[in-house]
Amino acid sequence: MGSAAITLGCVLICLHCRLSSGALLKPVTNVKWKSFNFFTSLEWEETTENATYTVRVSGIKSNWIKKPECTQIQTTRCDLTNVLQNVSDTYTAEVLSYPPGDTEENEDPPVAKSPPIQLLKDTMIGQPSFTVTRNSTSEIQLKIDDPYTYIRFLNHTRKTLRDIYGSGLEYKVFYWKDGTSGKKIKIAKEQVILMDVDPGFSYCFSIQPHITSPYKKGQESEGKCSSSEDRSPFEDIGTGAYALMALGVLLLIVVVIGITVCMCRRKTPHTLAEANPLTA
Known part of the structure; x- marks a missing residue:
């Protein structure tokens, strides 16, 4: 019994030594x-x-x-x-x-x-963000934000894809009339893109980064659509501003009516006196 315990102890010690030395590790x-x-x-x-x-x-x-x-x-x-x-x-x-x-x-x-x-060549490129603005009935402006990366300048600010790839960065713009399935493609290197469109139609856009050297493509963005007509000069004015404008117009009408009534009251006695000179 004693020899068996000693043998078991030796085995456990050996196993511990082998584990400590990394022999049992894979x-x-x-x-x-x-x-x-x-x-x-x-x-x-x-x-x-x-x-x-x-x-x-x-x-x-x-x-x-x-x-x-x-x-x-x-x-x-x-x-x-x-x-x-x-x-x-x-x-x-x-x-x-x-x-x-x-x-x-x-x-x-x-x-x-x-x-x-x-x-x-091996990092995956994410989708860009962009805005759609209707400049006129026949022109739409797209403004693309170059995606930021996790590579940093010496001052620790983050570089964009354009900082890294330079002229090798371009954008593939997919566009189509809202409600239709036929897509057209435009390739652009700049961040601000002007698109000629047909008046009276809403257009939708999605954008995908492309790297020409080394060749690779990024994720395509979700679609964004424009309005169908020109932007109204009052389009960006909120409900509160409209209420203030209505109140101002109402006050102006009240003031005009008040002034008119006062002038009429002042004029009435003179008119009566002229009409009946014997009462003077």
Whole structure:
């Protein structure tokens, strides 16, 4: 009985040592990138319950980097946006696995490598926002806002797609008469687009970013429609303003009537006196 207990104890100690050294750990699986408008994260699937992970990244033009927020973590996702700011570089990441409760990183942990990512061609591009304004019966103006990205200037302000792609950014404008299904397409590089339209019809628009180099296309926006006629100069005046205008007109009428009545009362005695001179 005593020898069996000793044997079991030895086995448990050996298992603990093997786990502490990482021998029982397996590399994580399904390591993949997700990038949207240059917001980029790495995700993976765990193979050992309660293991901790450290992520490191290198580029063709940069050395290995460990992000502090992605060191000894228990989650299976790491935001690497701020270390992937060189959008023309090609990056590869590695996920290192460590035993549960291990506070020190072993020298030879299981490692899983990501596929390479090159953000200029691999990030997904979101849909742009835009406004539709009817300038006249025959002209509609579209104003497009270049989507912001998560790549930053040295002063930490965010760059737009135009800041990154320059002349390679263009917009595909889909337009059609409201209530019809026949769509036409116009390609434009500028943010303000003037569209010639038929008078008396409402037009609808949707816009999709296109990158010409490297070639890729973004998400198409939801449709927006114009009015069918010119904008009225009073179109932007609210209900309250109309009420004030009506009150002002009413007061003006009351004042005019009051002045008229007063003048009539003053004139009446003189008129009577002239009509009956013997009463004077």
